[in-house]
Amino acid sequence: MYEGAVQELIDELGRLPGVGPKSAQRIAFHILESDNEDMKRLANAIVTVKERVKFCTICGNVAEQETCSICRDPRRDPSAICVVEESKDVIAVERTRSFRGKYHVLGGSINPIAGIGPEQLRIRELLSRLSDDQVQEIIIATDPNLEGEATATYLVRMLKTIGIKVTRLASGLPVGGDLEYADEITLGRAFEGRRTVS
Incomplete structure (x- = not known):
């Protein structure tokens, strides 16, 4: 455990999805070692996205206006x-x-x-x-x-x-995959979704 602000930063970073304790520690030390201006831009970007971005009132996608660009596109x-x-x-x-x-x-x-x-x-x-x-x-x-x-x-x-x-949506085998590594459900879906080849 580190003291004060460093540990608080590690704890907060560790709450992000996909960031475990070791990753949180690496990111925290990267932040400590980085240029102040770079980190200010990062902090400002986080604050700005929280202030500006909302969800489209029609579809629920992220948007900076009441509706997203896709819903507005005629x-x-x-x-x-x-x-x-x-x-x-x-x-x-x-x-x-x-x-x-x-x-x-x-x-x-x-x-x-x-x-x-x-x-x-x-x-x-x-x-x-x-x-x-x-x-x-x-x-x-x-x-x-x-x-x-x-x-x-x-x-x-x-x-x-x-x-x-x-x-x-159809599901099945990924391009470049090997049959031997496919699980039973994926392989079963690939058989169900097969189509005629001309």
């Missing part, structure tokens, strides 16, 4: 909504340049162990977006893990009663 297809867990998932889908519709960010996934149920997610907001009859398809793009699957299953059951086309 060139986006309003008939398709891609449902994702977090804002970082929007960026991942956008990088593919394969989707030109709109998004809906749930703000997490169903996780009973962590006390997160459907009520804690932005599902009501999704349903209210479907009331204008513009949306023809909901694409569920939750993570392919236990929580993401639970969330997808819940959404599919709920949305089927509305009569809107519901699709789920």
Whole structure:
């Protein structure tokens, strides 16, 4: 244990996701050894993002205005909504340049162990977006893990009663992967999602 401010910094850094005690200590000492101006810019960037950034009132993505740039873009297809867990998932889908519709960010996934149920997610907001009859398809793009699957299953059951086309992103083997290292679920999904080769 270090004394005073150094230990406080290590403790605060250790609270960040993915930062363990050793990483927190390394980052703290990097901060101590860095130029004051660089660290002031870092501190200002953190304060600025907390002051300026909010969540889009339509889709829940991060935005500096009431609505995000995707929701404001008139060139986006309003008939398709891609449902994702977090804002970082929007960026991942956008990088593919394969989707030109709109998004809906749930703000997490169903996780009973962590006390997160459907009520804690932005599902009501999704349903209210479907009331204008513009949306023809909901694409569920939750993570392919236990929580993401639970969330997808819940959404599919709920949305089927509305009569809107519901699709789920395909999952399977990654490009460059080896069959011998694939787990049974991934390999099983790859078989289920196979398609005809011409």
